[in-house]
Amino acid sequence: MQTVTLKSVLDAIARREGKDPDSGANSAQFAARACEFLNHRFEDLYKWAHWGFIMLMEQRAYRDAWSNATTYSIGDEVWLASAGKYYSSLTDSNLNNNPDGDTVNWEELTTFERYVAYEQTGQTVIESVESVSARNPRTSQQYPGYLSFTLTNLGVLVSEVAGNQVWVQFRKPAPQFTTTAWSSATTYSAGQLVYVASTGEAYKSLQGSNLDQDPTTETAYWEKVDFPAKFKRAIVLWVQGDLLDEDQQTSRALVKYEKALESVQNLEDEEFEQNGQVDLPRTILG
Numbered sequence: 505m506q507t508v509t510l511k512s513v514l515d516a517i518a519r520r521e522g523k524d525p526d527s528g529a530n531s532a533q534f535a536a537r538a539c540e541f542l543n544h545r546f547e548d549l550y551k552w553a554h555w556g557f558i559m560l561m562e563q564r565a566y567r568d569a570w571s572n573a574t575t576y577s578i579g580d581e582v583w584l585a586s587a588g589k590y591y592s593s594l595t596d597s598n599l600n601n602n603p604d605g606d607t608v609n610w611e612e613l614t615t616f617e618r619y620v621a622y623e624q625t626g627q628t629v630i631e632s633v634e635s636v637s638a639r640n641p642r643t644s645q646q647y648p649g650y651l652s653f654t655l656t657n658l659g660v661l662v663s664e665v666a667g668n669q670v671w672v673q674f675r676k677p678a679p680q681f682t683t684t685a686w687s688s689a690t691t692y693s694a695g696q697l698v699y700v701a702s703t704g705e706a707y708k709s710l711q712g713s714n715l716d717q718d719p720t721t722e723t724a725y726w727e728k729v730d731f732p733a734k735f736k737r738a739i740v741l742w743v744q745g746d747l748l749d750e751d752q753q754t755s756r757a758l759v760k761y762e763k764a765l766e767s768v769q770n771l772e773d774e775e776f777e778q779n780g781q782v783d784l785p786r787t788i789l790g
Contacts, residue, residue: 511704550678
């Protein structure tokens with residue numbers, strides 16, 4: 505996916521407002537204000553459709569993988585990849601007992617609900633599902649073996665005829681952005697966002713007790729928040745409209761909204777109609 509920096513988006517918004525993004529006493533204040541609108545509009549556009557450039561394809565099991573560092577209780581269910589099987593714990597305080605061949609602490613599961621939880625340990629969170637298949641559609645295009653699925657409170661429920669693992673094409677939750685500068689003196693929690701001026705990018709903390717770890721180099725502690733290049737034009741127009749609307753310039757704001765909508769419709773044509781696909785909008789932007 506081609507990306508642009510957060511700074512390039514905010515700079516484009518500032519210039520459309522007749523402001524120099526790199527000077528002036530109010531530049532930081534304006535960027536923070538614009539970023540609030542940007543987050544709202546970005547989430548709407550992100551969820552507008554199953555955009556191919558943000559969709560992920562991953563093979564998933566129906567339970568978390570067994571870990572020798574986890575203590576399991578009676579009834580806990582796990583996936584053991586080396587055996588290609590699922591197991592249920594028969595004991596409490598079940599620690600570091602490999603389920604393969606251990607009939608004292610584990611029982612092999614042959615009948616169970618085949619669902620992929622939206623949040624699995626060590627896996628990307630699933631926000632919206634486009635398809636579930638027996639094989640990877642990107643490598644088995646002719647015979648991916650698409651499966652019916654139901655979204656339940658437990659997760660993505662698939663048919664009992666599905667194999668021990670399935671391929672899920674999905675969208676992760678919409679990212680958010682910030683203009684709050686990273687500080688080496690601040691301890692960050694997992695999920696907190698920072699901005700680094702030298703790269704013009706936002707970063708999300710991956711760990712707790714995150715202190716003095718440079719977001720631009722320490723990838724075990726930080727993840728760059730990507731901004732899809734294809735979203736830039738529509739977001740800039742929408743945020744400009746929001747800023748005008750906030751200043752009670754309603755008629756000018758409506759013009760920007762119309763242009764933003766036109767940009768999204770052009771993107772839809774590019775992404776879906778040209779490929780013979782249909783993916784109707786899920787959100788109506790105002």
